Amino acid sequence: MPATRIRLQAGDDATLAQGIAAIQNEMKLPTAFPPEVEAEARQAAAQPRLPDLDRTDIPLVTIDPPGSMDLDQALHFERRDGGGYRVHYAIADVAAFVAPGAAVDAEAHRRGETLYGADSRIPLHPTELSEGAASLLPDQLRPALLWTIDLDASGEIAAIDVRRARVKSRARLDYAGVQQQLDAGTADPLWTLLREVGELRQQREQARGGVSLALPEQEISVVDGQWQLAYRANHPDEDWNAQISLLTGMAAAQLMVKGKVGILRTLPPPQPQDIARLKRTAQALAIAWPDGQSYPDFIRSLDPAQDTHVAMLTACTTVLRGAGYVAFDGALPAQPMQSAVAAEYAHATAPLRRLVDRYVGEVCVALCANQPVPDWARAALPGLPDLMAEADRRAKHYERQVIDLVEAVLLAPRVGDTFQGAIVEANGVEHDRGNGHGNVSASAGAGAAHSGVVMLRDPAIEARVTSAAPLPLGQEVTVRLAEADPQKRVVRFELVV
Structure with missing residues (x-):
């Protein structure tokens, strides 16, 4: 759907900042790292453990959203003699900076993953590491886990290797800029190979029965100091790059299943x-x-x-709910598959932002070298599924609460205004409780008997709608903004009959 941008008026920034602080306080989230963690991070940043293998000859680059500093991945492609492709995918080596059981490690286990919401970010690791010494920033010598994945001409995996190496990214690029160059025919040949490999991997996904949901993202950003909210569809190069991450996760799962030790990301098939x-x-x-x-x-x-x-x-x-992690050491899991991927899969490509990826990397490096998995990593595997499940729940809740706050702040001055939209969910009789959509009011409004969700075009928001009459699912309607309360983080519309 078209991107609709709404700007907060001057003075609303304080309301938003106060609201985010309130969410963090309610959720008892850490707003800073303990002094001993920061001190250890600074020391580690100054003394990274660099591997002996030097692969700075590979002209790696990063591609991320604009302004990103926590760069987990850098990539390069080349054609193989005789056909097919070689994918180099460098992943930030967090273990080169974080000692098992030390202060930074213990804090990362308490957090589990980075939390995102509007302009707020509660990182997994101190920024000294996540946006500095461990990040694959351009023109910087960095320790990395270098994945080398050979593909045949159809895009299927032919060989997998991962080992520690010193690398150096050549450039930090963003999706929109690369896509513009591709569309104009001026892109570096590297991106032509990304397109080729990405499209082949999409074909392989379809052949094995996998699926990727191309759901437009509700994007909150700041441009020239002003807040904006929009639905934005992916650029094609984002989908191709996502396929490379999926490829690496599938390669990691193959190694761990073969070695009978590791941790997989699983999802049962839809019923x-x-x-x-x-x-x-x-x-x-x-x-x-x-x-x-x-x-x-x-x-x-x-x-x-x-x-x-x-x-x-x-x-x-809704059929993708139920995703989780399963650790194993010896006997394989009874249900190892990630049904949306339609393959065995592991989280391996974002160790700066997600704790479990560091463990997957350690296991895979050891297996490729025919070495035992480090004791510290092996011992932690059984506890990781519960730890990461709690971290996932916390991250999703935080993101939803912040989005609800932003929507309420944006719409607060417009209570009483009418909007055009489509009814995309109708729950039937209202029982004076939330429907799980997010910004839900406990008060249905006078005369309301039915509730559901309306998708607006302008602003780009899905919100609760109530009505005395049954809601016409799938139909275009006019709704009136009945409530927009930033303190309660509630937005509610009423159907105009």
Whole structure:
């Protein structure tokens, strides 16, 4: 759907900052690192453990959202003699700076992963490391886990290797800039190879029955000091780069399954009743789901530029719930698959932002070198699934709370105004409680008997809507903003009949 940007008026920044501070206080989140953690990080940054292998000859580059400083990955592609491709994927080597059991390590285990919300960021590691010495910033000598993955001409994995190496990124690039060059035909040949490999991996995904949800992102950003909120569809190069991350995660899982030790990211397959419910939703939204068409193929047929298709994509995320981690040492897990990937898969490519990735890297380096997995890593594996499950829950809750706050701040001056939108969820009779959407009011409003979710075009927001009459699922409607309270982080609309 088109990107709609809304700017906060002057003076609203204080309201937003106070609201974010309140969320952090309510959730009892750390707002700073203990002094001993910061001191240890500074010392580690000054004395990294650099590996002997020098691969600074590989012209790696990074591609991330603009302004990113915590750069976990750098990449390079080349064609192989006789056909196929060689993918070099360097991952920041956090273990070169963080000693097991030391202060930085203990704090990372308390946090689990970096938390994001609007302009707020609560990092996993001190910025001295995550945005400095450990980040794969350009023109800096860095320790890394260097993945070398050979692909055949169809894009299938032919060989996997990962080892510690010294690397040096040549440039820090962003998705929009690279995509513009690709569209104009002026891009470096590296990005042509990214497109080739990315598209081949998308074909392989389709062939094995995997699916990627192309859901537009609700993006909150600051431009020239002003807040903006928009739905933004991915650039194609983002999807291709995501395939390289997926490829590396699948390669890591292959190594660990073969070695019978590690930790996988898993997702059970959708149940028949889940698919049946999605088919009813598609029917209500007037979206064709032909008989015999598989769930992944139906997802690929949806167009993120259409409001009702975005609503359908959002509904489809419900079958992706239940993702988790499973550790193993010896016997393989009973259910090792990640059903959306349609393969065994591991989180391996973001160790600056997610604790489990550091452990996956350590296990894979040891397995590739035919060495025992370090005792400190092996001993921690059984406790990681519960630790990461709690970290995931906390991260999602924090992000949702901040988005609810931003939407309430943006809309507070417009209570009473009318907006155009589409009903994308109808829950039936209102029982005076939240529907799980996020910014939910406990007060349904006078005369309200039904509730649901409306997707607005301008502003780019999904919010709660109440009505005395049944809500017309999938239809265009006019709604009136009944409530927008930044303190309660509530936005609620009423159907205009």
